[in-house]
Amino acid sequence: MGIFEVFNTWVLIRLFGLLSYLFFTLSVSFGMLGQFRSLKAKKTLLFQLHLSSAWAGMMAVLVHMLMLLIDSYQPYELIELLIPFTASYSPILSGVGTIAFLLTLSVIFTSDTMVKLLGRPLWKKIHILVFPAWLGMVIHGLFLGTDSSNSAVYWFYISSIFIVVVILLSAMMQQRKKQEEHTPTKLHITKK
Template sequence: MIQFLIELPTWMLIRTFGILSYLTLFVGMAIGIIYSYPQIKGHKKGQLLRWHTYANLTGTCFALLHTAFLIIDTFMPFDWAELLIPFSAKNNPVLNGLGTIAMYGLLLVLFTTDIRNKLKRKVWLALHLLSYPIFVLSLLHGFFLGTESKQGWAAMMYIATAIILVSLTLVRFQLSSRKRQVKVGQSKQV
């Protein structure tokens, strides 16, 4: 069994799971933002919630695999302390630390979502909004530390996903501000 693990193309798997994690978490976050659009209702809202949950759970699994393979990699192995304690890695401690913090943040957001019925809505929402800085940490970790980031396609992927999430968020704020203006206008007429 040990020989099988050592012979795996771990460096390729680490990179692949990292990129898959980033992309599926991006998809989950994009769907989550769209889910919050006021005009999304009924059956579509339920479908979006399922896809949001599925993408985020899948992305978390990929992130955990990305982390686990760092332990058995023979090219640049990490020990448990380097993975669990932010900024303690021998190589690129800051960028690896950002990845560790992003992982902890991701697990916190998922856990608090699972227990959201036991939390006050404002507390849950504040914790859920940590998804934005977690995404930024993941983006920085992947963009500056990822082996593929030197290639044009990977750099474009990181830039495009960031632009898409910023755009979706701006649309969300615009839609919610219009909704508030309509409510204020209706209350003045009464």
């Protein structure tokens, strides 16, 4: 079996789809971990890992999409990749993938080029779109990906979902605790 038989477009589509999901999952995880007070000493490292994995994910998803354009078995048109729910093959799940891509692209674009122009409050609101984008990636990959029936791939998705949810819940609990610390307590004076 030659190398070109092993790495045909169908294999590359799956490979780069999984790689993009892995990198985006790492980016989301490192981004949240960077907000933890207990990891303050590692904040710069976590931020760099967050950015690097986001860009690696974007490069992998672009190759994933390119392979879809040139695949001979189930080729996509460019419009099917860029406009949600227009794909001839599984339009709903393909559309979810397109929306996830567009949301992620908007987050990366505004983070790297427009954060000062937009201002921090608006930038934060746009940056939160990474969570529905990531969830869209989960749905797209788990239900449209042909490898999801493979137990290793299935458990890869399940374990990554578990990790992101645990980090997210921990971050939410930390944020709630931080808000409680900064909320002045009211003294109750009772009259006798």
